[in-house]
Amino acid sequence: MIITSLLDTDLYKFTMMQAVLHQHPGAQVEYRFKCRTPGIDLARYIDEISTEIDLLCELRFQPDELAYLRAMRFIKPDFVDFLGLFHLDRKYLTLRPSRQVEGEIELIIRGPWLHTILFEVPLLAIINEVWFRNTSQPDFEEGRRRLQAKVARLAAPGYEDCRVADYGTRRRYSRQWHGELLPLLREGWGERFVGTSNVYFARRYGMTPLGTMAHEYLQAFQALGPRLRDSQVAALESWAREYRGDLGIALSDVVGLDAFLRDFDLYFCKLFDGMRHDSGDPFVWGERILDHLQQHRVDPRGKVLVFSDGLNIERVMGLFDHFKGRCRLSFGVGTHLTNDLGPEPLQIVIKMVRCNGQPVAKLSDSPGKSMCDDPGYLRYLRQVFEVQDTPDAE
Template identity: 75%
Template sequence: MIIRSLLDTDLYKFTMMQAVLHHYPAAQVQYRFKCRTPGVPLARHIDEIQGEINQLCQLRFQPEELDYLRGLRFIRADFVDFLGLFHLDAKYIRLRPSVEAEGEIELVIEGPWLHTILFEVPLLAIINEVWFRHADPADPPEGERRLRAKIERLRQAGGGVDCAIADYGTRRRYSRDWHARVVPILRDGLGEQFVGTSNVHLARTLGLTPLGTMAHEWLQAFQALGPRLRDSQAVAFDVWAKEYRGDLGIALSDVVGLDAFLRDFDLYFCKLFDGMRHDSGDPFEWGERVIAHLQQMRLDPRSKALVFSDGLDVDKVLALYAHFRGRCRLAFGIGTNLTNDLGPTPLQIVIKMTRCNGQPVAKLSDSPGKSMCEDEGYVRYLRQVFELD
């Protein structure tokens, strides 16, 4: 059994889920799986994947897990009470061999947002681990050697807590057991430079800080939930701020591109949020433009955090740290490069929201190939509304 705890997921799933419970409990959504790595024959393992999904849907939150969540200051008592009754239901999942690409799979999640939001991360972790069970064998000693070499290079950067490192590797990890081995090595090797993990289960069992705020789906959903499409991004940030009242103040900047984000992220939001997260496009250009935007708003960028999380490796972290150090607060969320570097080539797999309340929604990424929407007409309309053409 791959997933053994419903806490074995990223914190931002719970933070978004709580906001959904309080503001949009009736919303209906659709998610779709995509493997960006070409020619991966996942369909040969479909029965094994389905078996793991069935076991996932037997899990319940345990009393000690609910107590842990209740102890997080931004988690409300009514949400924990709801989780005490919650379980994932396989009836919201459709998994079958793809009819469009031989050997691949079609995975669709469809149902109430409140009851489907927790599927994404464990499903991706399941698909990854099932695939690597049957792939070329990994070399754990070599993986640990690589990990310790990365830790040494990060320590030599000399930034300490100014070069904050977090584990963001749950979704594309090699395995559950390897992830549980990696995080204590990071904690012990990096010391105060290691600021926590996005994985709530590991944060609880290892005494670490759970990290995360919002994901793309939060802003995407408002394309269908908001009063006007043009205002959807601003409304999403406003509802988030009302829900968390100063907590969890890192805004995601790339759902409809950086240009549109900066137009919407006015002085009010610049003061309200603690920082911004980069997840697509050139990170150096992004950082320069965000800093310039803060300066234009007459705010000191050194009071704000820039969080980088797009396909990071140690070389990129060190280059970004050298470029931006002293100009803002810096944090780096590293995923696959920490939790799946043992020899076999990692998969590039995602699950993205594609519809909300029967309407298409989309992410217009600043990186080619990261956008995902099944309605090209809607994408053209979205680009027109946000003046991206």
């Protein structure tokens, strides 16, 4: 059994889910799976994946898990009470071999946002682990060697204030390897290692669980907000109403950085603690964010820039060298930590594509990372937010 606890997911799934419960409990959504790595025959293992999903849907939150969530300062008692009744329901999920491409799978999640939001991360972890246990022999010694080299590299003098977190749940080689590497990172990096996005392992090892919001939260407001042009502002204001200044890291690339900066006015510059980068050139992004804060008379040294897009240790160190002393910095590293044992990691995602029957999309700052099932809507979204048209939709 790959997933043994419903806590084995990223913290931002719970923080978003709480906001959905309180503000949009009736919203209906659709998610779709995409494997961006060519030539991957997942259909061969569809029965094994399906069995693991059945086991996932049998899980319930245990009393000690609920008590752990209840102790978090930003988690409300009524949300924990709801989780005490919650389980993932297989009826909201469709899994079948692709009708268009041999070897691919179609995975569609369709139902109430409140009851489907927790599917994404464990499903991706399941698909990853099923694939790797059938197509490779784990070389944990090689994985430990590579991990120790990364630990030693960042432990070099001058990086004592560099802060790194694990963001690799959905991309991990296996749950076993994920659980083994986290204590090694804490032992090797000490205070440089600030925690993990994975709630299960944060609880198990006494680490800090980290996370705020994901793209789906802002995407949904394209169908929930007062009008499309105001959807990003509506999502950020909704978040502020829910958390009253807590969990104050804003995601900046749902409709592109240009549109984000137009919406992120003085009010948001003062209200939010920082911004997270997840696509586009991180150096250009950071410079533009710092300049934007200064133009609004906000001291960047009091704000945190969180970098989380495909990072490795060399890129972390380069970004730290470039921006240190000018702002606070944090780095979320995923695949480079949790799936670096030799075999090529899979590029798989599950993205929200519809909300309340309407298409929604992410306009990424990196070509190829956008995902939408309605090209006409994607063109309209670009027009509304004045984003240059590029052929990067899937």
